Amino acid sequence: MSQRTARLKFPLAVDQGLGRLREEPNPDAYIEQLIRQVILTGPGERVHRPDFGGGLRRQVFALNSFAGAALAETSVYQSLDRWLGALIRVERVEATPRDATLDVSITYVVLQRGVRRYLNVEVGV
Template sequence: MEKIIMTNSADLYGRSLGFPPQVGPNGQMLWSSGESNVRESICIILCTRPGERVLQPDFGCGLDRYLFEPNNTSTLRLIQEEVKRAIIRWEPRVALNDIHVSVNPADQRAVDIAIYYTLIAIQKREQLNLTFMQQV
C-alpha cells in the first residue's frame, strides 16, 4: 500500500521575514510562509535594483531604469520583458503564465503590472497586481 504524506503550503514554499517588514503586536517581526511567501518574493524581486545586494549583485529586476522614460508602448513592452526575465530567473517556485503592463487610467505617470502565474507544487493559478510610478 502506498503511503501519502500531506504537506501544507508553508512546507512547500518556505518561510521568511514578511515583506514589507512589519512588527507584530508582540514586538516580534512578522514572518511570511506558504503562498504569500511566494507573492512577497516576487515583489522583492521587482523592487530590488541589480547591484543592491552585495552577495547577489545580479539579483533583482531593474525597473528603476524606466522611471524617467516616456510612458508609451515601447516602454511598457520593455517593462514587461524585464519583469518576465526577472521572475523566470529568480522565482523557481512559479511557472509564469502571462504579464500585462498598461498605463494606469487614474494616473498617466503610473504603470499597472498584472502577473499571472501558477504555483508549481500545487498547480494553483495566482495573480499579482502592482503599480509602478514613473517620474516624467
C-alpha cells in the first residue's frame, strides 16, 4: 500500500465550492500573499515560531515619524530576507508615515523567473 504525503502551502485558503484546501494558481499572487503574511505577522503570533514575522502592524502604534519609518523599513527587509530569501531577493523597502497610516513600498525580484515586482502595503490603525 503506498502512502501519500500531504503537502501544505501557506497561506492556506479553503475553496468554498469544494470545501477543500485551495492553492493559488497565479505564482505572482502567491508570492504577494507570502510577503503580506510575513510582514503583517507580529513576532510571537505564530505557534512554535516565536521569531516569525516582520511586525509591521505594531509599527503603526509606534512613533509615526521618519525614524519610525526607518525602523519599519529595516524590520520588513530583514524579515523578508530571512523567511522568503529562497524565493525572492528584496531590492528596496520604503516606508512613509502619513497621519495614522504607514505606507510601505517593496521592490523585489522573484528568483525563479528573474522578474522584478512591486508591492505597496498601507497599514493603518
